[in-house]
Amino acid sequence: xxxxxxxxxxxxxxxxxxxxxxxxFCAVLWGIWYIPGTVVWGLAPFVEMYTEVASTSGxxxxxLVTAVLITALNAVTVVLALFVWNGVLGNYGEMxxxxxxxxxxxxxxxxxxxxxxxxxxxxxxxxxxxxxxAFAAVAALLYPVVGSALANVWHGEKISKRAxxxxxxxxxxxxxxxGGGVISELQAGSVGWIGCVGGLMAATGWGIEGAVADKGLxxxxxxxxxxxxxxxxxxxxxxxxxPLLAIMGYPVFTYAFxxxxxxxxxxxxxxxxxxxxxxxxxxxxxxxxxxxxGQGIANLYGMFAVISTxxxxxxxxxxxxLVGGALCIAGSFIMFSEESLELETLR
Amino acid sequence: xxxxxxxIRLMEIMQDGNEYWNYxxxxxxxxxxxxxxxxxxxxxxxxxxxxxxxxxxxxVDLKVDDxxxxxxxxxxxxxxxxxxxxxxxxxxCMYAI
Numbered sequence: 371x372x373x374x375x376x377x378x379x380x381x382x383x384x385x386x387x388x389x390x391x392x393x394x395f396c397a398v399l400w401g402i403w404y405i406p407g408t409v410v411w412g413l414a415p416f417v418e419m420y421t422e423v424a425s426t427s428g429x430x431x432x433x434l435v436t437a438v439l440i441t442a443l444n445a446v447t448v449v450l451a452l453f454v455w456n457g458v459l460g461n462y463g464e465m466x467x468x469x470x471x472x473x474x475x476x477x478x479x480x481x482x483x484x485x486x487x488x489x490x491x492x493x494x495x496x497x498x499x500x501x502x503x504a505f506a507a508v509a510a511l512l513y514p515v516v517g518s519a520l521a522n523v524w525h526g527e528k529i530s531k532r533a534x535x536x537x538x539x540x541x542x543x544x545x546x547x548x549g550g551g552v553i554s555e556l557q558a559g560s561v562g563w564i565g566c567v568g569g570l571m572a573a574t575g576w577g578i579e580g581a582v583a584d585k586g587l588x589x590x591x592x593x594x595x596x597x598x599x600x601x602x603x604x605x606x607x608x609x610x611x612x613p614l615l616a617i618m619g620y621p622v623f624t625y626a627f628x629x630x631x632x633x634x635x636x637x638x639x640x641x642x643x644x645x646x647x648x649x650x651x652x653x654x655x656x657x658x659x660x661x662x663x664g665q666g667i668a669n670l671y672g673m674f675a676v677i678s679t680x681x682x683x684x685x686x687x688x689x690x691x692l693v694g695g696a697l698c699i700a701g702s703f704i705m706f707s708e709e710s711l712e713l714e715t716l717r
Numbered sequence: 718x719x720x721x722x723x724x725i726r727l728m729e730i731m732q733d734g735n736e737y738w739n740y741x742x743x744x745x746x747x748x749x750x751x752x753x754x755x756x757x758x759x760x761x762x763x764x765x766x767x768x769x770x771x772x773x774x775x776x777v778d779l780k781v782d783d784x785x786x787x788x789x790x791x792x793x794x795x796x797x798x799x800x801x802x803x804x805x806x807x808x809x810c811m812y813a814i
Contacts, residue, residue, distance in 0.1 A: 374779055
């Protein structure tokens with residue numbers, strides 16, 4: 371006699387494991403993305419661009435303007451990488467159908483692109499430019515709090531005590547990793563209000579994006595939804611942000627046409643693949659385990675980013691990295707060990 | 718041929734409130750989209766699993782696939798659309814082009 375309930379439970383457990391696996395892929399790929407994401411700042415034409423803008427408008431503005439161009443170009447390669455991905459999955463027909471269903475589906479991905487792109491990414495760079503890199507990293511690590519709270523209030527998504535504890539422990543781990551840097555950044559000089567606004571944008575942007583995108587993912591496929599979200603983000607950078615900067619007198623288009631150099635293009639391809647698939651994994655986790663858990667595990671990116679920079683740039687880790695990393699792993703296990711039957715339905 | 722995204726179409730198939738085995742809804746959707754093969758079948762089944770996870774459809778029965786209606790030896794699920802699913806569907810179909 372076949373035990374139907376045991377089979378059902380096993381199948382259900384597979385769904386939860388797959389959800390956590392996608393969220394973990396997201397964290398690993400996001401961490402790896404920091405390699406091309408860092409290297410590209412030291413390549414032509416961005417070094418010249420930064421120097422030129424800094425000479426007239428100061429370092430913080432130079433960082434912002436260069437960041438917009440890099441982010442726009444990053445979005446180009448992400449969109450291309452996703453065309454390959456969705457082509458292999460045979461999703462082009464579904465993409466057209468989803469894009470046409472604006473009210474129920476694609477409008478949510480349009481909103482998601484606004485919160486995840488200009489709000490979160492630009493906010494992150496503002497925090498980086500006007501306060502410091504560690505401050506920006508810590509601010510961004512807070513996004514699952516916003517995401518899970520919003521998903522709970524708006525969608526009625528269940529957040530168990532265990533899941534909430536896991537999210538908090540992972541955030542504590544991330545703060546421990548970057549905490550020392552934040553203290554020295556805050557002590558180093560005046561903290562501009564623009565930097566604080568940027569930190570707030572980073573903390574809220576990705577959290578809101580997750581909850582908003584999840585509304586679209588109710589009735590849309592994650593691979594397709596994410597692709598539409600990036601096409602929309604690319605349009606925002608190319609149609610609004612870059613022309614606006616050009617009108618303000620910044621030479622963004624001049625430098626945009628100078629990116630066709632082997633190493634720069636190679637780094638953008640690397641960035642497009644890692645960022646594209648990190649985001650695909652992020653979106654794929656939401657319908658399986660919910661926004662709160664998906665974002666909580668994806669938040670391990672802070673730890674993986676540090677591991678990437680240690681491995682590829684030879685940075686010597688401080689002891690806080692080990693303590694923070696241990697907290698991140700502990701937080702993950704708190705979430706993984708949640709009774710899967712509690713997640714039979716996410717809402 | 719349906720112009721609706723897959724998940725919306727799957728809910729539309731079930732909108733009459735009747736109970737459907739997963740392979741019945743999948744077979745209908747595959748015909749609507751002109752899809753063929755195991756990969757398309759499994760993709761649509763994943764869509765059903767995701768719809769059930771957020772409570773737009775709910776499982777009412779299950780049995781082991783002895784005859785290979787979906788995939789021999791695997792578990793078959795019978796679903797019915799929920800009130801939440803109907804509400805989201807009416808919103809979706811009203812505005813879909």
